[in-house]
Amino acid sequence: MVRAQGVRKRFRRTEVLKGIDLDVAAGEVLCLIGPSGSGKSTFLRCVNHLEQIDGGRLYVGGELVGYREQGDVLYEMHERDVCRQRAAIGMVFQRFNLFPHMTALANIVEAPIRVRREPKREALDRAAALLARVGLAHKANAYPSELSGGQQQRVAIARALAMQPKLMLFDEPTSALDPELVGEVLAVMRTLADDGMTMIVVTHEMAFAREAGHRIAFMDDGVIVESGPPRELLSEPAHERTRAFLSRLLAQPAR
Amino acid sequence: MTRVVPLPRPGLWLGSAVVVVFAALVALSVFRNPNIRHGVIAQYQFAPAILRGLELTVVLAVLAAAIGLVLGVVLAVMRISPSAILRVASAGYTWLVRGTPLLVQILIWGNLALLFEYLGPFRTNDVMTPFVASVIALGLNEAAYMAEIVRAGILAVDRGQVDASLALGMTRGLAMRRIILPQALRVIVPPAGNQFISLLKATSLVSVIAGGDLLTAAENIASANLHTIELMLVATFWYLVLTTITSIAQHVAERRLGRAHASAHGGR
Numbered sequence: 001m002v003r004a005q006g007v008r009k010r011f012r013r014t015e016v017l018k019g020i021d022l023d024v025a026a027g028e029v030l031c032l033i034g035p036s037g038s039g040k041s042t043f044l045r046c047v048n049h050l051e052q053i054d055g056g057r058l059y060v061g062g063e064l065v066g067y068r069e070q071g072d073v074l075y076e077m078h079e080r081d082v083c084r085q086r087a088a089i090g091m092v093f094q095r096f097n098l099f100p101h102m103t104a105l106a107n108i109v110e111a112p113i114r115v116r117r118e119p120k121r122e123a124l125d126r127a128a129a130l131l132a133r134v135g136l137a138h139k140a141n142a143y144p145s146e147l148s149g150g151q152q153q154r155v156a157i158a159r160a161l162a163m164q165p166k167l168m169l170f171d172e173p174t175s176a177l178d179p180e181l182v183g184e185v186l187a188v189m190r191t192l193a194d195d196g197m198t199m200i201v202v203t204h205e206m207a208f209a210r211e212a213g214h215r216i217a218f219m220d221d222g223v224i225v226e227s228g229p230p231r232e233l234l235s236e237p238a239h240e241r242t243r244a245f246l247s248r249l250l251a252q253p254a255r
Numbered sequence: 256m257t258r259v260v261p262l263p264r265p266g267l268w269l270g271s272a273v274v275v276v277f278a279a280l281v282a283l284s285v286f287r288n289p290n291i292r293h294g295v296i297a298q299y300q301f302a303p304a305i306l307r308g309l310e311l312t313v314v315l316a317v318l319a320a321a322i323g324l325v326l327g328v329v330l331a332v333m334r335i336s337p338s339a340i341l342r343v344a345s346a347g348y349t350w351l352v353r354g355t356p357l358l359v360q361i362l363i364w365g366n367l368a369l370l371f372e373y374l375g376p377f378r379t380n381d382v383m384t385p386f387v388a389s390v391i392a393l394g395l396n397e398a399a400y401m402a403e404i405v406r407a408g409i410l411a412v413d414r415g416q417v418d419a420s421l422a423l424g425m426t427r428g429l430a431m432r433r434i435i436l437p438q439a440l441r442v443i444v445p446p447a448g449n450q451f452i453s454l455l456k457a458t459s460l461v462s463v464i465a466g467g468d469l470l471t472a473a474e475n476i477a478s479a480n481l482h483t484i485e486l487m488l489v490a491t492f493w494y495l496v497l498t499t500i501t502s503i504a505q506h507v508a509e510r511r512l513g514r515a516h517a518s519a520h521g522g523r
Contacts, residue, residue: 048422079426087424097419101437111423114433156419163423 327401
């Protein structure tokens with residue numbers, strides 16, 4: 001579903017991604033862990049072309065993201081084509097980024113109606129079903145400011161799902177939440193995983209990574225140091241850097 | 256029941272007394288002044304010539320505000336575009352227009368025929384009537400100020416809103432229209448209202464090119480009957496009516512926008 005080959009990205013002088021190689025199979029849940037500043041979020045933003053890569057290749061569903069390849073040259077895609085690609089990739093942000101001037105329901109139907117030009121009735125019905133699925137059927141007409149952080153994040157997940165994506169990206173979806181609200185968001189993500197959604201999850205929630213993740217990849221300093229099944233990687237990491245990161249993480253009280 | 260006795264504040268009372276007395280003196284000096292013919296004011300307050308001027312002032316202000324808004328949004332978007340040329344062009348325009356007196360700009364547009372005798376196939380003086388020159392001068396001036404106001408509004412919207420819009424597959428244009436500008440409006444409306452009030456008053460400057468506005472009408476009458484102060488008071492009354500209505504509309508708009516998104520910076 002996702003294939004990264006030597007993906008490089010720099011911001012001015014600093015190289016943030018130094019050649020990422022990664023494959024994510026359809027239906028797989030990959031958790032991306034690592035210290036802050038290691039490039040996890042940047043990589044995630046490259047997958048749906050919110051950031052442009054400076055080297056390597058990135059494929060989603062067998063299609064090169066953001067570029068057209070002809071011979072040896074990569075041509076940047078027309079905006080309309082980039083948008084078509086992005087529409088098939090859902091993204092959930094650390095700070096929710098719901099549209100504050102719209103109700104929960106309006107947040108969810110905005111893109112299906114305006115981007116995919118779905119009939120209004122159909123979009124509204126599906127949005128209502130999605131709200132029910134994340135346990136917020138009764139909050140359809142609430143504005144984001146009237147919702148708790150956990151509820152906002154669940155609406156954000158429903159908003160992403162409304163575009164019927166084949167891949168979901170989660171960028172630290174629980175880091176901005178009060179501890180008691182983390183569980184409800186993780187529960188929704190877990191049901192998604194159980195339904196066979198392909199997911200890349202940048203997270204610090206080791207419990208989630210262990211239980212819902214099929215594979216964990218550890219990133220440090222712009223490269224993927226190692227990846228493997230959760231139990232193996234968490235209990236007997238092969239690399240010193242992974243071990244150091246995990247022991248630092250476990251030394252802290254939860255989160 | 257315990258009584259609460261506030262601390263005496265003689266300074267406050269004295270200050271208030273001074274203000275009241277001073278205001279009364281000013282009012283008296285106007286109303287009891289033998290040099291002001293109240294009959295003249297009453298005669299011209301609703302005179303057809305004055306009302307025509309008033310109408311033109313409103314039309315000028317509305318047209319200039321419309322031009323200012325549209326061009327202002329364009330300039331603001333240019334200012335934050337990736338193209339350096341567009342950014343510099345927008346900044347240069349703002350620099351030029353804000354850096355020179357509006358009165359000078361009005362005089363230049365009003366006397367354009369001295370610069371270009373013909374505009375394409377037309378004689379400049381046939382096209383650039385005082386009215387057209389006034390609308391253009393005021394509109395272009397307004398745009399420079401609106402550009403800054405709109406730009407500040409757009410920049411005030413959280414970056415994450417653009418990310419979320421793009422991630423859903425929206426084009427930049429759609430995100431701007433549906434997500435960014437509606438939120439920017441909250442920041443834009445208060446200064447834009449002030450700007451419109453300034454514009455209402457600035458229309459009086461077009462009297463220098465015989466723009467036919469409220470002040471032009473009042474001046475024309477005054478130059479015939481020499482009751483200058485009376486006619487200025489007639490005009491003053493109408494300007495106050497216009498600015499008061501605008502202030503109320505601005506207040507209502509702010510309240511309604513505030514309700515719709517009490518949200519943006521509300522709880523988490």
